[in-house]
Amino acid sequence: MAKTASKTESKGASTQDAAQDNPKTDPKDVSNQIKDPSEWTTGGEPMTGAQASYLKTLSEEAKEPEAFDADLGKAEASQRIDDLRHKAGRA
Structure with a gap:
């Protein structure tokens, strides 16, 4: 039983260490924040x-077919999607 407990403790410790080293969980790391398009x-x-x-x-759905433009870039498409979500009642 002692071996099993030490494995569990060891695994828990390594999981905690990994979480501390993970930049996605570091509150000082702002690279994963949502950015303006x-x-x-x-x-x-x-x-x-x-x-x-x-x-x-x-x-x-928003009854604005002219809002769709196949030539939009990623950022402009994202902004139009946000606007249309509000107009279509999906926000």
């Missing part, structure tokens, strides 16, 4: 397929 380094790239699909659906 205007600050995205990839914001000018074409929107993703998922964004295009969701934007199309939302533009139809």
Whole structure:
């Protein structure tokens, strides 16, 4: 039984150590915070397929089909999605 307990204790300790070393759990690390789309380094790239699909659906639900533009970048598509979510009552 002593071996099992020490393994459990050892495993628990290593899990705690890993959590302390994980930058995603470090409150001082702000790299994982939600950024404004205007600050995205990839914001000018074409929107993703998922964004295009969701934007199309939302533009139809909000009765604003002109809001969908297949040539939008990721950041602009994200901003339109946020706006349309409010208009479509999904916010």
